[in-house]
Amino acid sequence: MVSEFSYSPTPEILDWLALGRLGDRFNRSIRLWVLLQYFYGKPNYLAAELPKYFTYIDFREYFFSPQHPLSDRLTTEQIKTDCRDKNCICKKSVKELVKTAIFPQSIEEWEQKITDKIGGEVIKIQQRPFATVHRTIRDDLKYLAKLGWLKKSEAGEYCCQQQKNWPQPPVVETERWDISELSSTQTWQLLKILESVSFVQPNLELVVESLWEKITQQQSIPNYNNQPQRRIFIHLDYILSDENQDRVDNYQQQIEDLWHQSLGGVIKFKYWIASSEKQVEIIVYPVCLHYARRAKYLTAFARRPGLPGPIRCGW
Incomplete structure (x- = not known):
């Protein structure tokens, strides 16, 4: 019997798996969480089913449907089309993968928390994270080994970890932004600087919002009433698949x-x-x-x- 992986897909856990870059790695973070559920959680317990030392080929036989295409030469679109099993994990959306684990929280509430965590960026809960090429899933196993969830031998084989060796998530603390030591002018200048660069790091948006809440409660912001409203918003998108x-x-x-x-x-x-x-x-x-x-x-x-x-x- 193996120990159970019981972490829910909270914004904090997903961001931890993404090494603090959930906005850029949302799909990967979901896949990593699901993989850990399969390796160490109920009812799958792949750690007990797989050989002690296993390869990606061993893993995919247990993880995907028998109808899932195995060729490394297929594109993502070909895999989506060629897999005929509607119950294969490649057919499941983000919403389907997490909805049981987040209960009694609704999917809308969970989605909003994720959006808040990554600074307002819209996530696509209908996309299918495992509808991708085998190379991507191979890289996910390498990533889990790098994080310490799996052990990888020099021969390229993997081994599941005992619970005592699992990585521990950071303690979640409520972040507080204390600007009491800054003058009104310094606070305003800091806000304008952060606003201009927050688009390159979505997590900075949380700092910006916190500063906005604080300065609107102050009465001594220089020329506050004459400051123009925020009218420039930047949304980053990627042209890549x-x-x-x-x-x-x-x-x-x-x-x-x-x-x-x-x-x-x-x-x-x-x-x-x-x-x-x-x-x-x-x-x-x-x-x-x-x-x-x-x-x-x-x-x-x-x-x-x-x-x-x-x-x-x-x-």
């Missing part, structure tokens, strides 16, 4: 891990040279990530094959 967005998130996490290493590092990938119409392998030094035209891009330094000088590459 859910599948490609998950891949981009994986790349971003790997690059961020690289930046956190004291010695840094370089990365290698395939690059298409339009002028010669050929694909080559290129090694670059990653400099920064930026968001433009509804997608994330990597700015890096390298040398174009055969030519000197820096090159700007993107995913």
